[in-house]
Amino acid sequence: MTTASTNQAAHRLPETTHTGQVHLRVADLERSLAFYRDLLGYAVLPVNERSIRLAPVAEAPAHFLLEAVPGVGPKPWAAAGLFHAAIRVPTPRDLARVISRLFNAGWKISGMADHGVSEACYLDDPDGNGLEIYRDRPREGWPHVKGELAMVSDPLDINALFATMEPGDLDITTIPAGTDIGHIHLQVSSLAKAEAFYSDVLGFDVMQRSYRGALFVSAGGYHHHVGLNVWAGEGVAGLRGDAAGLIDFTVLLPSAGALEEVMSRIAAAGLEAQRSEVADGSPSVLVHDSDGIGVVLAVESNRDA
Numbered sequence: 001m002t003t004a005s006t007n008q009a010a011h012r013l014p015e016t017t018h019t020g021q022v023h024l025r026v027a028d029l030e031r032s033l034a035f036y037r038d039l040l041g042y043a044v045l046p047v048n049e050r051s052i053r054l055a056p057v058a059e060a061p062a063h064f065l066l067e068a069v070p071g072v073g074p075k076p077w078a079a080a081g082l083f084h085a086a087i088r089v090p091t092p093r094d095l096a097r098v099i100s101r102l103f104n105a106g107w108k109i110s111g112m113a114d115h116g117v118s119e120a121c122y123l124d125d126p127d128g129n130g131l132e133i134y135r136d137r138p139r140e141g142w143p144h145v146k147g148e149l150a151m152v153s154d155p156l157d158i159n160a161l162f163a164t165m166e167p168g169d170l171d172i173t174t175i176p177a178g179t180d181i182g183h184i185h186l187q188v189s190s191l192a193k194a195e196a197f198y199s200d201v202l203g204f205d206v207m208q209r210s211y212r213g214a215l216f217v218s219a220g221g222y223h224h225h226v227g228l229n230v231w232a233g234e235g236v237a238g239l240r241g242d243a244a245g246l247i248d249f250t251v252l253l254p255s256a257g258a259l260e261e262v263m264s265r266i267a268a269a270g271l272e273a274q275r276s277e278v279a280d281g282s283p284s285v286l287v288h289d290s291d292g293i294g295v296v297l298a299v300e301s302n303r304d305a
Helices: 004-010 029-036 092-105 158-162 191-201 256-268
Strands: 018-026 043-048 051-055 064-068 081-088 109-114 118-124 130-136 180-187 205-208 214-218 226-229 245-253 273-277 283-288 294-299
Touching: 018 029, 018 081, 018 180, 018 294, 029 051, 029 064, 081 245, 092 109, 092 118, 092 130, 092 158, 130 180, 191 205, 191 214, 191 226, 191 256, 245 256, 256 273, 256 283, 256 294
Parallel strands: 018 064, 081 130, 180 226, 245 294
Antiparallel strands: 018 245, 043 051, 051 064, 081 180, 109 118, 118 130, 205 214, 214 226, 273 283, 283 294
């Protein structure tokens, strides 16, 4: 027998859904390479004369696709788009090593926090694109209040983090193995409209509403795959195409069937979607939220279709 709960479950994303490549517009590829390759330690995968992909190692899926538009200015604060792309490293030691390398290079770190679910540092790339570098705490210890996830922003114990480092760690210049894009955090014009798209249409579960001015959604009980905020103000302008910043980001699904289920919800909502393929030939769909932010829904290539 079909029940309301089973119907609701059928309209949610599979538990193994996660975030993938982040597509950014930048002003100068060489300037970006000095940061992403030389400082963070990414491997470079050339695409064409104006675009590169960045991955932990050459054979791994890309974390970033950088597209150069020479002379383009930084994203204005009061506009929808990227708040930060979150690079997730596997261990506290990995996080300590990356933060130490940033400190030693004199790169500005704009903040550090213990979120209860994770430990994180925040910074900008050379174009002002926000980045978070973080590691997750074990899921069984994540804080909850009245049944809802309760992420916080407490001070980070940086001394305890640095105590995890071992001799020779500062000689390691590559991004840690096992690093991925853990989540994406967006500035939007309306949380209600964002929830209607990311939860009702795409199928993410709402994880936390209690953080002022923000909403966090995920698949499979993760603390968040997409963060959404109106901290720049309700009703800000949509995504700008004439400034540095986010173009689109990828959500990876485990199967072609899961992609078709999301496609049916997109069609039922009356939204336009463009079918294509990602770099490895897997099927994908590009759809835009109410602020013009592009979301690429793709089938993960190492899973069965």
